[in-house]
Amino acid sequence: xxxxxxxxxxxxxxxxxxxxLKCEQHMGHxxxxxxxxxxxxxxxxxFVYSYEKLSxxxxxxxxxxxxxxxxxxxxxxxxxxxxxxSALYLCASSQVIREKLFFGSGTQLSVL
Amino acid sequence: DQQVxxxxxxxxxxxxxxxxxxxDYTNSMFDYFLxxxxxxxxxxxFLISISSIKDKNEDGRFTVFLNKSAKHLSLHIVPSQPGDxxxxxxxxxxxxxxxxxxxxxxxxxxxxxxx
Numbered sequence: 001x002x003x004x005x006x007x008x009x010x011x012x013x014x015x016x017x018x019x020x021l022k023c024e025q026h027m028g029h030x031x032x033x034x035x036x037x038x039x040x041x042x043x044x045x046x047f048v049y050s051y052e053k054l055s056x057x058x059x060x061x062x063x064x065x066x067x068x069x070x071x072x073x074x075x076x077x078x079x080x081x082x083x084x085x086s087a088l089y090l091c092a093s094s095q096v097i098r099e100k101l102f103f104g105s106g107t108q109l110s111v112l
Numbered sequence: 113d114q115q116v117x118x119x120x121x122x123x124x125x126x127x128x129x130x131x132x133x134x135x136d137y138t139n140s141m142f143d144y145f146l147x148x149x150x151x152x153x154x155x156x157x158f159l160i161s162i163s164s165i166k167d168k169n170e171d172g173r174f175t176v177f178l179n180k181s182a183k184h185l186s187l188h189i190v191p192s193q194p195g196d197x198x199x200x201x202x203x204x205x206x207x208x209x210x211x212x213x214x215x216x217x218x219x220x221x222x223x224x225x226x227x
Contacts, residue, residue: 004155042201042217043156056214090155098205100146101215103155 006091006104014112015081021107023074023091031055031097032074034066035090037106043090049074050097081111115139116204118218126226131189133221135202138183142204142216147176147187150199150220159200160187192225199223 004025013019023032031050035043048056049068057066063085065077074091088108092101117136125131133147143164148156162169162176162185169176175188189196202218 006155040220042219045214048214088153092155098144098207100158100161101156102158103148105155106153108153 004091004093004102004104006089006107008107009105010108010110012110012112013078013081015083017081018077018079020078021076021089021091021109023076023104024072025093025102026072027093027095027102028071029093029095029102030071031094031099032068033092033094033101034064034074034076035092035103037088037090047076048097055097078109081109083111086110114219115142116202116216116218118200118202118221120221121219122222122224124224124226125192127194128191131187131192131196131223131225133187133189133200133202133223135185135187135218136183137185137204139204139206139216140183141206143207144205145176145178145185146203146215147174148201148203148217149196150201156201189223192223194225194227197223197225 007022034046037043046060047066052068063080067075088106090106091104094101146161147159150156160171160174160176162178178185199220199222201220203215205215
């Protein structure tokens with residue numbers, strides 16, 4: 001199994017909603033990542049978890065809250081988002097930090 | 113400050129010919145470089161990587177060349193196929209303290225391979 005699975009694939013939410021993005025991998029990887037990608041831009045790193053501990057937070061606003069319940073799962077909790085937060089949210093994993101990343105297919109988020 | 117630069121937003125080649133995608137970097141601490149391929153509405157897929165101790169790495173139709181003195185790398189695809197049409201991202205990381213090990217991506221090059 002070399003997949004990173006993300007759900008949902010698409011999400012539309014209002015600015016007052018609370019929603020969560022989910023990511024799962026069963027490759028035994030100990031590093032997991034959240035990236036945000038706007039159209040025609042490169043992926044931008046948001047958070048890195050290493051051995052289930054938050055390792056990097058790239059000054060992301062608190063309306064994005066990551067959670068790593070165990071070594072296979074990574075969540076991104078969303079609350080009070082702005083329309084400019086609309087983007088493709090990508091989860092990735094790697095054996096450990098600095099190894100090549102395996103990406104999920106992303107959640108296309110639209111904030112109305 | 114764009115530490116990884118892909119100066120060609122797009123490239124068009126004929127099927128069967130060589131595709132050459134270029135990438136320049138400014139951070140001399142970068143020592144690990146990767147190429148990813150991305151189709152619309154999908155996550156990037158790892159293609160090939162190279163460590164700074166090498167100047168060439170080959171995997172099937174894909175070869176990456178690294179010129180450390182010029183801080184330049186390139187991806188060669190031979191022969192190019194229509195299924196190679198995608199956005200190609202160059203990425204780099206550094207084995208140093210702090211968060212330098214995070215992957216820094218270029219802006220991508222859209223490759224179109226015409227039948």
